[in-house]
Every structure is written in structure tokens, then in C-alpha cells.
Amino acid sequence: MTASCSALWDTLSAWGTAGRASFWVALEQNGSWGRDALVESGLDPEIGAALSAAAGAAGGKILLIRRPGRHAQQTTPHRVAYVAGGLSSSPWLRRVDVSDPAELLGLPWDELAGSRPLDAPGFEESxxxxxxxxxxxxxxxxxxxxxxxxxxLAAAGRDVWECTHTGGHRFAPTGVVLPSGQVLARVTPELGAAALDAAASGRLAVETFGWRHDRGRSHLDPRAAAAESWVRAETGETSLAALNVEGADDHWVVRHGDGRSWALRVESITGAPLPESCGKEEKPSKIYRVAAVGPASRQLR
Incomplete structure (x- = not known):
């Protein structure tokens, strides 16, 4: 039997591979999901397409979610929805019960990336x-x-959901932590529990740092995300607000609020051909390699 795509990628770095999203919306939809789940599930495909278009036009992403376990079709009149925003400043998460998914079309999409939490009827802090x-x-x-x-994780009472495609199945199991927008690779029960524990105090989990698990925070440019992930792995910095990343192309500087800074080179490296998805043709694999350069690197220790 051909090895799964993610097994073939198990030794390669996940840094900088999070799909871009300045905010996240997650809508409960039980039952089966097709390949393009927003239009191939029990959700009205017109509503699914409209929600996907609205989120994408505003720079965010929408996912369908369901509780772990058996997947009976959606029969309850109410379903849960989450909205996570403010990723680049002060992440926030709001939850609402909706009786009609079309209600979400009225979200202030262009405001969801902002630091001001969503203030709309029915939405509560989560x-x-x-x-x-x-x-x-x-x-x-x-x-x-x-x-x-x-x-x-569900058996341990953790607040977890199955979700639709987040991008990067080659790093399965892939996960998204809300509200931070940190995207994870190769999730384990222990990693998931640590991520939720840290998120409860508004931080990232040290256990998620390093090339195996940290795909980056979704609001960042891929190379900026790789640079930030490198610094977090080196320093163990868990504060969401501690680091600021600036740069372009291969050259990036990560600055800490305490005055430290790191000059980094972030290169895209092409490797052996691998499938990015099961059943797909092999393509040259690509990862980001990060290295300290210049005087700023002396401030690491």
C-alpha cells in the first residue's frame, strides 16, 4: 500500500506553511462533508458559497466544524458558530448559536481582523x-x-472540534488554535492539551514550538511566520504580543519588546519530489530554512 502523503513529509519542517487568514469563522455542520465542504455537505450550497466568498474577500477563512464521534446529519434547529479576530494585535474569540447559517452573512466582515472584539447580538466571549x-x-x-x-482529547473533556480543510494535509493531523490563529502540524493529544492550556492564559504553548509542529500564526506572511517561529523555538517566548516581525524577501528582523532583536535569513528550499496530498502527483518539496545573520544574531543568548 502506498504510504500516506503526511507520512512521507514527517521529517520535513512545517515552518511558514500556515494558510493566510486575518480572522477565522467556524460554523457547525453535522453529517458528511464533501471535498469542497462548504458547498458539498448538508449546508445550503448557495449559503456556503456566499460565506466562503465573504470571508475570502475580507482576508479570512471559514471552516465547517462538528463534534468528534458519529456524524448524523444536522437535525437540531440551532448550531454553534465561532468568530476569531484581532490576530495581529489582541486575539479575541466569540461564540454564538444560530438557527439559520445565513445569519452569518450579516457579519461585519471588514472589521473582523481588528483588535476590537465583535459586538453583535447573541455573540458571547468564548x-x-x-x-x-x-x-x-x-x-x-x-x-x-x-x-x-x-x-x-474529547474523552478528556477538552473543547475540540473536527473541522474541514485547513490546508497542508501533508502535515496531518493539522489543527488551528483559536483565538490565536496558530496553525499546528502533526497534532498529538498531548500537544493539543498543552495548546489549549496555554491559550486559556492568552499564550502559546512551548510544546508547540519547533519545526515539527509550529506552522505559524495565520495572519503572518509565510516567511515572517517562519522567522517568528524560529525565534520562539530559540527563546521559548510564549507571549503573543512580545515579538514584531519586519522584512521582505529572504531578509527579516524579529524584534522583542524587551529590546532584543534577531536578523534572519529565510530561504525557500526545494527538495525531493513528494505528493502534497494523497493520490496527487509528486512535486518538488519546498520548506523554509531559517538562519541567524548579521550583528543582531549575537543577542540570542
Whole structure:
């Protein structure tokens, strides 16, 4: 049997691979999901397409979610929705029960990336949640590797959800921590629990740092995300607000609020051909390699 795509990528870095999103919206939709779940599920495809277009036009992403376990079709009149924004400044998360998914079309989409939390009828502050992709119709790795992780976390009483495609199934199980927007690779039950514990105090988990698990925070440019991830792995810095990243192309500077700074070179490296999804043709693999350069690197220790 051909190895799953994610197994072939297990030794390669996940830095800088988070899909770009300045905010996240997650809508409960039970039942089966197709490959393009927003228009291939029990959700009205016209509403799904409109929600996807609205989120994308404003720079965000929308996912469908369901609780781990058996996936009966959506029968309850109310379903949960989450909105996470303010990722680049002060992340916030709001939860609402909706009776009609079309209600979400009225969201102030252009304001969701801002630091001011959503203030709309029915929306309440929420504790952190972890979403893990299990969209088998998009890639079998996500279901095979993601569902056992969620089953264990759910049994432990953690606030976790199955979700649709987050991008990067080659790093399955992939997860998104809300409200921070940190995207994770190769999620384990222990990693998920640590991420939720840290998020409860508004921080990132040290356990998520390093090339194996940290795909970056979704509001950042991929190379900026790789640079920030490198500094967090070197320093163990868990504060969301502590680091600021500036730069372009291969050259980036990460500055800490305490005055330290790191000059970094972030290069895109092409490697051996690998499939990015199960059943797809192999393509040259690409990862980001990060290295300290210049005088600022002397401030690491």
C-alpha cells in the first residue's frame, strides 16, 4: 500500500506553511462533508458559497466544524458558530448559536481582523478551542490521523472540534488554535492539551514550538511566520504580543519588546519530489530554512 502523503513529509519542517487568514469563522455542520465542504455537505450550497466568498474577500477563512464521534446529519434547529479576530494585535474569540447559517452573512466582515472584539447580538466571549481537520474527502490522512487525536482529547473533556480543510494535509493531523490563529502540524493529544492550556492564559504553548509542529500564526506572511517561529523555538517566548516581525524577501528582523532583536535569513528550499496530498502527483518539496545573520544574531543568548 502506498504510504500516506503526511507520512512521507514527517521529517520535513512545517515552518511558514500556515494558510493566510486575518480572522477565522467556524460554523457547525453535522453529517458528511464533501471535498469542497462548504458547498458539498448538508449546508445550503448557495449559503456556503456566499460565506466562503465573504470571508475570502475580507482576508479570512471559514471552516465547517462538528463534534468528534458519529456524524448524523444536522437535525437540531440551532448550531454553534465561532468568530476569531484581532490576530495581529489582541486575539479575541466569540461564540454564538444560530438557527439559520445565513445569519452569518450579516457579519461585519471588514472589521473582523481588528483588535476590537465583535459586538453583535447573541455573540458571547468564548474560551479557546482547537479545530483539527478530519476532512477525509479532501485527504484521507486528515481523517486517519486526526480522528484518534480528537477522540482522546474529547474523552478528556477538552473543547475540540473536527473541522474541514485547513490546508497542508501533508502535515496531518493539522489543527488551528483559536483565538490565536496558530496553525499546528502533526497534532498529538498531548500537544493539543498543552495548546489549549496555554491559550486559556492568552499564550502559546512551548510544546508547540519547533519545526515539527509550529506552522505559524495565520495572519503572518509565510516567511515572517517562519522567522517568528524560529525565534520562539530559540527563546521559548510564549507571549503573543512580545515579538514584531519586519522584512521582505529572504531578509527579516524579529524584534522583542524587551529590546532584543534577531536578523534572519529565510530561504525557500526545494527538495525531493513528494505528493502534497494523497493520490496527487509528486512535486518538488519546498520548506523554509531559517538562519541567524548579521550583528543582531549575537543577542540570542
Amino acid at each position: 474560551g479557546p478551542v482547537l479545530l483539527v481537520c478530519t476532512n477525509a474527502k479532501r485527504d484521507r490522512c486528515c481523517a486517519l490521523r486526526g480522528r484518534p487525536v480528537l477522540t482522546e
